[in-house]
Amino acid sequence: MNASRQQEETNTKALSGAEVLLRVLVEQEVEVVFGYPGGAVLPIYDALFRQNRIRHILVRHEQAAVHAAEAYARSTGKVGVVLVTSGPGATNAVTGLVDALMDSIPLICLSGQVPTALIGNDAFQEADTTGITRPATKHNYLVKRPSDLAPIVREAFEVASGGRPGPVLIDLPKDITVGNAPLPTSGEGRLHRRYAPRLDADADAIKQTIAAMKRAKRPLFYTGGGIINSGPKASEGLRELARRTGVPVTSTLMGLGAFPTTDKQFLGMLGMHGSYEANLATHGCDLLIALGSRFDDRVTGRVDAFSPNSFKVHADIDPAQINKIIKIDVPLLGDVGRTIEALLQAWDGEGQDLSPWWAQIEGWRALDSLGFQQDMSPEAIIRPQYAVRRLYEMTQRLGRDTFVTTEVGQHQMWAAQHFQFDKPNRWLTSGGLGTMGYGLPAAVGAQIAHPDALVIDIAGEASTLMNIQELGTIAQYRLPVKLFILNNRYMGMVRQWQELLHGSRYSQSYSEALPDFIRLAEAFHGTGLRATNVGELDGVIEKMLAHDGPVVADICVAQDENCFPMIPSGAPHNEMLLGPDQEANAAKITQEGMMLV
Amino acid sequence: MAQDIQNAVIAVLIENESGALARVVGLFSGRGYNIESLTVSAVDAERKLSRITVVTSGTEMVIAQIKAQLARLIPVHGVCDLTATGPHVAREMALVKVVSHGETRTEGMRIADAFRAHIVDTTSGSFVFELTGSTEKLDAFVELMRPLGLAEVSRTGIAAIGRGPQTFYSNQESF
Numbered sequence: 001m002n003a004s005r006q007q008e009e010t011n012t013k014a015l016s017g018a019e020v021l022l023r024v025l026v027e028q029e030v031e032v033v034f035g036y037p038g039g040a041v042l043p044i045y046d047a048l049f050r051q052n053r054i055r056h057i058l059v060r061h062e063q064a065a066v067h068a069a070e071a072y073a074r075s076t077g078k079v080g081v082v083l084v085t086s087g088p089g090a091t092n093a094v095t096g097l098v099d100a101l102m103d104s105i106p107l108i109c110l111s112g113q114v115p116t117a118l119i120g121n122d123a124f125q126e127a128d129t130t131g132i133t134r135p136a137t138k139h140n141y142l143v144k145r146p147s148d149l150a151p152i153v154r155e156a157f158e159v160a161s162g163g164r165p166g167p168v169l170i171d172l173p174k175d176i177t178v179g180n181a182p183l184p185t186s187g188e189g190r191l192h193r194r195y196a197p198r199l200d201a202d203a204d205a206i207k208q209t210i211a212a213m214k215r216a217k218r219p220l221f222y223t224g225g226g227i228i229n230s231g232p233k234a235s236e237g238l239r240e241l242a243r244r245t246g247v248p249v250t251s252t253l254m255g256l257g258a259f260p261t262t263d264k265q266f267l268g269m270l271g272m273h274g275s276y277e278a279n280l281a282t283h284g285c286d287l288l289i290a291l292g293s294r295f296d297d298r299v300t301g302r303v304d305a306f307s308p309n310s311f312k313v314h315a316d317i318d319p320a321q322i323n324k325i326i327k328i329d330v331p332l333l334g335d336v337g338r339t340i341e342a343l344l345q346a347w348d349g350e351g352q353d354l355s356p357w358w359a360q361i362e363g364w365r366a367l368d369s370l371g372f373q374q375d376m377s378p379e380a381i382i383r384p385q386y387a388v389r390r391l392y393e394m395t396q397r398l399g400r401d402t403f404v405t406t407e408v409g410q411h412q413m414w415a416a417q418h419f420q421f422d423k424p425n426r427w428l429t430s431g432g433l434g435t436m437g438y439g440l441p442a443a444v445g446a447q448i449a450h451p452d453a454l455v456i457d458i459a460g461e462a463s464t465l466m467n468i469q470e471l472g473t474i475a476q477y478r479l480p481v482k483l484f485i486l487n488n489r490y491m492g493m494v495r496q497w498q499e500l501l502h503g504s505r506y507s508q509s510y511s512e513a514l515p516d517f518i519r520l521a522e523a524f525h526g527t528g529l530r531a532t533n534v535g536e537l538d539g540v541i542e543k544m545l546a547h548d549g550p551v552v553a554d555i556c557v558a559q560d561e562n563c564f565p566m567i568p569s570g571a572p573h574n575e576m577l578l579g580p581d582q583e584a585n586a587a588k589i590t591q592e593g594m595m596l597v
Numbered sequence: 598m599a600q601d602i603q604n605a606v607i608a609v610l611i612e613n614e615s616g617a618l619a620r621v622v623g624l625f626s627g628r629g630y631n632i633e634s635l636t637v638s639a640v641d642a643e644r645k646l647s648r649i650t651v652v653t654s655g656t657e658m659v660i661a662q663i664k665a666q667l668a669r670l671i672p673v674h675g676v677c678d679l680t681a682t683g684p685h686v687a688r689e690m691a692l693v694k695v696v697s698h699g700e701t702r703t704e705g706m707r708i709a710d711a712f713r714a715h716i717v718d719t720t721s722g723s724f725v726f727e728l729t730g731s732t733e734k735l736d737a738f739v740e741l742m743r744p745l746g747l748a749e750v751s752r753t754g755i756a757a758i759g760r761g762p763q764t765f766y767s768n769q770e771s772f
């Protein structure tokens with residue numbers, strides 16, 4: 001052992017594992033930890049108390065800690081950090097971990113564990129956390145030796161953020177955090193082979209893609225959350241690439257904002273509740289370039305009828321995404337931002353004339369598939385789509401940086417369809433897992449990360465009740481979060497499927513015994529507002545936006561509204577349902593669409 | 598599109614740490630992939646590596662998925678599809694217990710001899726044979742022993758390695 005190393009060991013001898021842990025978190029530039037205490041993590045909480053570099057946000061439920069950290073991560077581009085206790089603390093975090101895994105969110109979850117000597121003895125608050133979370137994480141660790149602590153934490157950050165990002169759990173037995181632990185010099189003591197995903201796509205594949213782009217008469221970019229994960233440069237690159245090639249752009253739910261949704265070249269979202277033009281373009285294109293998207297079944301619908309006549313290029317950092325569902329002609333394995341950069345460099349501007357393609361697209365667009373009827377008399381019932389549009393328009397006037405989170409259900413789809421996002425990282429929703437109860441804690445995370453921004457959770461009343469306790473967190477930290485509930489008194493999305501597929505037998509989907517949301521807000525030291533008709537809507541939104549504290553706005557909307565357009569599951573993209581009274585109409589339009597594609 | 602089900606013998610080098618095998622097995626069960634045989638043992642004490650040989654089946658796309666999914670597990674050092682990278686040898690070992698007397702006893706010994714099975718335990722009324730070879734050879738042996746008093750079988754599953762001077766690392770696919 002050399003002298004300096006020895007010196008360092010003596011210097012750090014007095015540090016407990018918990019202190020070493022916090023030092024490594026500081027070294028990893030962690031500023032905020034979302035968590036909930038318990039016996040197994042008390043040493044860490046004690047160490048937190050005795051420092052002021054890392055801020056701890058006390059949530060009311062561990063699931064919420066994970067969602068808050070997810071939104072923190074997605075809205076900042078940093079790694080989110082969660083701290084939970086052993087047993088029930090860790091099991092409560094599982095839903096959040098799977099959510100982060102499905103949506104590729106970089107996260108570190110630190111869980112307490114009973115002392116090493118008690119592991120496997122059914123000790124109080126013991127759970128096989130690494131066993132339970134193995135399929136719920138990108139990777140997980142059980143720290144068994146004090147000397148492993150720092151290297152594991154460092155490696156965990158690398159794994160969480162490298163390649164396709166994801167959640168990593170570190171299980172920390174209490175004796176590890178209580179006992180002394182050495183703090184190795186930076187970078188030392190990596191446990192695994194260097195985790196080094198490939199960043200640059202194959203040059204030959206880039207060439208083939210460019211050749212395909214030159215040949216294509218009906219090309220389409222199908223963009224996903226990978227572009228947002230890759231960082232702001234990827235979004236900038238995409239805008240540039242779209243502008244220079246004139247290729248239309250469609251996006252997944254997770255990709256919204258990577259390309260401005262207000263741009264003329266944007267066709268709207270594709271998939272189950274995507275726009276008519278996006279889905280018919282997907283069906284009819286001759287070149288489909290998937291950029292950081294993973295061919296989710298909500299996007300592809302019937303796999304054998306998905307974009308049947310296109311040459312397919314897929315850019316993704318995760319080799320396991322390529323050819324997973326759809327056969328790909330050219331894989332571009334690497335960071336999607338760098339891939340876009342490479343495509344930009346190789347593109348010399350000589351493509352086909354795309355004006356016939358655009359004419360076709362404009363034809364589809366003219367149908368205005370996201371249109372809806374709103375009776376404008378003051379007493380009229382509020383259509384949920386209209387409420388979202390007004391919310392968007394009125395927030396626009398403020399010119400503030402705005403973050404939107406959602407719960408899961410019809411309101412989520414209406415938010416995706418009718419709120420506009422011109423920047424990446426502003427749209428925070430649970431795409432892969434579809435977790436009700438995501439939005440409110442996510443709003444906490446986004447507001448902590450961006451204290452001056454406007455943060456709105458567009459919610460359904462049923463989802464709201466899944467993590468309603470987070471109004472407590474919002475009150476404690478005086479977060480001016482706006483909870484905008486589209487209250488249809490139904491689990492609307494369930495109701496819609498029951499209507500379409502189960503003969504309108506609304507089994508258990510009516511939200512009975514709802515709380516009075518105004519008094520609920522007040523009980524949590526916030527402000528409650530309600531709009532029951534069109535005449536009241538703008539006033540409520542205005543008050544909500546003007547108030548600088550937390551607001552719960554109960555927007556009572558049409559109870560029987562369905563979310564259209566819609567590809568009924570199992571149908572191809574050119575067989576969309578366009579609206580309630582359009583089932584017959586849909587057939588006609590579909591035929592028309594078929595002729596065009 | 599060709600949807601033919603094919604077999605694949607895949608070798609995986611993996612960090613020898615607790616939970617590593619569970620990750621691999623969990624991947625197969627969680628994603629509904631088939632496991633026909635799975636063997637694992639430490640092969641490199643110095644670098645703390647274990648080698649897993651897994652025999653699986655699926656369409657070409659599924660097998661490509663399995664390999665990509667395996668490769669992205671953090672403790673995995675490498676994945677090599679022995680079926681795809683050239684000829685390989687695959688061997689399995691079986692311990693076969695036969696309980697018999699008289700005529701059948703001699704018949705059992707004769708067959709064992711023909712299969713080059715070793716007798717590793719014997720009493721006046723029983724044998725334990727040890728037999729190494731291809732899965733088919735082991736299957737055939739077990740079938741022949743069945744009428745002769747087959748009482749118990751223990752098999753290791755397949756261990757496989759590529760033929761010739763090529764090694765795991767030179768044959769490994771890059772992901």
Ligand SMILES: Cc1ncc(C[n+]2csc(CCOP(=O)(O)OP(=O)(O)O)c2C)c(N)n1
Nearest residue numbers: 409410411434436460461462463491492493
């Ligand atoms: C945790 C969880 N449980 C169940 C579901 C199934 N689910 C999807 S949407 C939905 C209804 C949501 O109702 P609400 O929050 O009122 O939103 P709406 O559809 O009415 O806008 C349900 C139960 C889910 N996505 N998540």
